[in-house]
Amino acid sequence: MNFFRLLAGFVLFLLPFDAQMETARPIYSSAKIKTVVIDAGHGGKDSGSQGTVSKEKTIALKIALQVGKYIQENMPDVKVIYTRSGDKFIPLYERAEIANRSQADVFISIHCNSLPPKKSNINGTETYVMGLHSTEENLSVAKRENEVILLEDNYSKHYQGYNPNSPEAHIMLSMYRNAYLDQSILLAEKMEHQFKNKAKRSSRGVKQAGFVVLKATAMPAVLVETGFLSNKEEEAYLNSEKGQSYMASSIYRAFREYRDAVEQGAKSKEIKTLPAVKNTQDVYYKILLSSSTQRINTNSSAWKVVKELELVPVKNGYQYLSERCKSYNAALQRQSFYRKNGFPDANIIAFNGSKRIALSRAKELLGE
Numbered sequence: 001m002n003f004f005r006l007l008a009g010f011v012l013f014l015l016p017f018d019a020q021m022e023t024a025r026p027i028y029s030s031a032k033i034k035t036v037v038i039d040a041g042h043g044g045k046d047s048g049s050q051g052t053v054s055k056e057k058t059i060a061l062k063i064a065l066q067v068g069k070y071i072q073e074n075m076p077d078v079k080v081i082y083t084r085s086g087d088k089f090i091p092l093y094e095r096a097e098i099a100n101r102s103q104a105d106v107f108i109s110i111h112c113n114s115l116p117p118k119k120s121n122i123n124g125t126e127t128y129v130m131g132l133h134s135t136e137e138n139l140s141v142a143k144r145e146n147e148v149i150l151l152e153d154n155y156s157k158h159y160q161g162y163n164p165n166s167p168e169a170h171i172m173l174s175m176y177r178n179a180y181l182d183q184s185i186l187l188a189e190k191m192e193h194q195f196k197n198k199a200k201r202s203s204r205g206v207k208q209a210g211f212v213v214l215k216a217t218a219m220p221a222v223l224v225e226t227g228f229l230s231n232k233e234e235e236a237y238l239n240s241e242k243g244q245s246y247m248a249s250s251i252y253r254a255f256r257e258y259r260d261a262v263e264q265g266a267k268s269k270e271i272k273t274l275p276a277v278k279n280t281q282d283v284y285y286k287i288l289l290s291s292s293t294q295r296i297n298t299n300s301s302a303w304k305v306v307k308e309l310e311l312v313p314v315k316n317g318y319q320y321l322s323e324r325c326k327s328y329n330a331a332l333q334r335q336s337f338y339r340k341n342g343f344p345d346a347n348i349i350a351f352n353g354s355k356r357i358a359l360s361r362a363k364e365l366l367g368e
């Protein structure tokens with residue numbers, strides 16, 4: 001399968017170990033893709049990257065509108081929602097809220113990349129999913145895209161004090177593991193495949209980093225960097241009608257393939273039942289510390305006792321999970337610790353990869 005081979009090519013060494021394990025499982029969850037949110041990056045007072053002759057916000061919007069048009073023309077049963085359809089400033093949290101409110105099945109954020117003049121020779125596409133960054137380059141792309149929030153009024157209120165200028169804050173952000181990582185990677189891979197093979201662009205691959213806009217979306221979400229405005233030729237390409245329509249149709253085709261894969265996968269019976277797991281390296285327990293409908297402030301001292309807090313967006317809000325435990329006994333000890341330290345409702349839950357499984361199944365797989 002193409003997907004896994006390509007992933008082995010670019011993603012494996014970029015992704016943290018957890019994510020590597022996760023790519024080896026079936027990916028399908030919801031049966032129908034009914035709504036897609038297309039997010040043209042930046043807008044209004046926020047121009048995004050500046051090329052010699054163009055601005056990121058303008059190109060992103062043109063491509064975004066064209067993607068939406070292709071979807072509307074060819075998939076009448078899919079609802080397209082734009083976060084902006086004109087030159088308007090939209091805060092990052094609002095972009096995510098638009099997607100969450102409309103219960104979108106997919107979120108696609110469209111951007112253009114940029115590097116300092118010294119690196120103006122670099123070109124190519126990149127598609128990001130939420131996750132641990134592994135290179136300085138990924139970090140700087142995310143930092144640049146997140147800096148937008150400094151232009152927002154009251155930004156600290158909306159992002160729990162997250163400061164895009166602080167490298168530590170960025171690393172913390174990237175550690176929130178999106179519950180939809182599998183699907184996001186599948187979609188991202190299809191994007192890069194289209195850019196490379198249909199639009200004949202140079203693909204820099206699927207990457208992970210901490211993006212504010214991706215973190216807050218409760219659905220599979222990708223952020224596409226369509227090319228570098230700091231590269232003269234690529235800027236000209238992205239400004240041309242041909243370039244924009246090639247990029248837009250690549251994104252559309254990737255979305256279409258993704259939809260087909262998810263919907264066919266959901267239809268097939270085999271995929272609904274968990275396959276037998278041969279290696280049990282990816283079976284583990286976590287402590288479900290708390291659930292909430294609104295995001296709660298986890299910067300407060302009560303949360304300091306939690307080793308590796310994981311926030312998981314669920315249908316009606318959020319779940320807050322502890323670090324992994326490798327055995328049921330270890331999980332029992334951690335549960336008792338958390339119950340004594342401010343989380344009286346702490347409960348043990350089990351996973352296979354990022355999929356929730358029954359405790360009894362986990363014990364069986366681990367031979368406990």
Ligand SMILES: [Zn+2]
Nearest residue numbers: 041048111112
């Ligand atoms: Zn951008």
